[in-house]
Amino acid sequence: MAKNVYDAIVVGSGISGGWAAKELTEKGLKTLVLERGRNIEHIKDYTAATKAPWEFPHRGRRTQELIEAYPVLKRDYPLNEKSPDWWVNEKESPYVEVKRFDWYRGYHVGGRSLMWGRQSYRFSDLDFEANLKEGIATDWPVRYKEIAPWYSYVEKFAGISGSKEGIPQLPDGDFLPAMDMNCVEKDVAARIKSHYKGNRHMIMGRVAHVTGPLKGRENCQYRNKCVLGCPFGGYFSTQSSTLPAAMATGKLTLRPFSIVTKILYDKDTKKATGVEVLDAQTNETIEYKAKVIFLCASTLNSTWVLMNSATNVWEGGLGSSSGQLGHNLMDHHFKIGASGIAEGYDDKYYYGRRPNGIYIPRFQNVGNDKRDYLRGFGYQGGASRDGWSRNVAELGIGAELKEALSEPGAWKIGMTGFGEILPYHENKITLDKEVKDKWGLPVLAIDAEIKENEIKMRKDMGEEAKAMLEMAGIKNVKIHDSGYGFGQGIHEMGTARMGHDPKDSVLNKHNQVWDAKNVFVTDGSFMTSGACVNPSLSYMAFTARAVDYAVSELKKKNL
16 A cells, blocks of 8 residues: 555544544554544553542642643633643643633543543434424434434444433433442432323433443443543443454554644545645644545534635635534533432442433423423432531541541432533634644634523523422422533534535535535534434444445445
């Protein structure tokens, strides 16, 4: 094979990029994966995963130095002493906030597949049909029946634990055994089911953790240190799962420190010929050629690449002919819910640190339920007992304090809503060519906000949580609302949506760029709407499906 020439190029190595690499190589294509950040090797580079809290100089907490270095990341929980180098250096890679946007990025092999929350749910036709029925944005070009086999395909490989519940708006999948609820959660779940006559459900979270036999990976060890990397491969990540599978084919080349600056486009053939790469260490510019390109750099970065490509043909970049490139940015709004005290369980406890919680599927605007807003939300949460770190104000010092803290505290249960944000055209990203990053490249300007529909929904998210907990016998229930900043859900979606028509979408139903048929985009940017469930399982399923289609088209010589 000629130098720098491959059958396929994958841009990005996170959840979507890892799946693209696995599927392309297993179908026989010599594949180059380009990652803009450093390599992280499974197990070897999880340097904090087995450390005890006292082995960190500041017990794992954030320092003033970290707060200064990470002005965006400091806004929420991810910033701490244990793994700051897994998050982007914000001074090297800035962006412009036209309105506040919390962009939490991981530029390294594996991307955010190493740090994700691992909640894994299928969309239903309630989600795929909503835009069409409500006249919002544009219609999804697929329905659940088409994608269901691909959900099954990726679930079986990724290892999703969960329970089959028969809930229409939350389709069942191919699950490993579900994790167990604790005693408080079981009782609250039973009361919810009984009181609402089966119209509301509290189930165990469906999560990408191994709880039964799965080749090459160990069961979850209930350490709840997932964000530090799992040396057991207990949760799904590029490193534990898709990358080893791709490597095993002998057809994968992985190149870290490779910033893809543009897709090379031939306006005569209307196809891409390859990509241009800036070496992040040497600043050398290199071109790589391929028959097919999978753009999986994460929602905003993939759209950045498209905007920076083929500008001699389209001023707005490759895929901009519809006027939709960069628009319809979505996330999930959250940080509002309720919590309270569960009395009568002081003689009960639980074992381990379960890295999962309960889930209450959407019940708003489902069936006969009608609200004064569109779409809806689900709840994530759980019950636990206060530990040694709780504050005992009246026992501030000495033996009495130590004795009090050796006993577990009160049982508490809480839930937080995760709601859908509609795909508003005016929520957008653009290139700001006046502001440059460390490598002299233009940065993104992000202009997005929630609107009246989401504000109405948030009121319901708090009040319904409070009502359910009180109905279930929980005491001293309080609504909590810590305020939501767009992006904090870390579920960026949209900006290169799929659709039926090249006049109002960037991609077709196979994730194929209308303007360049050998370019496929399969990260969150393709999402036509966001539903209220975590989206990563959909990225996996659509990626596997798109690769299958692309390879079929290659064999037919259509690409």
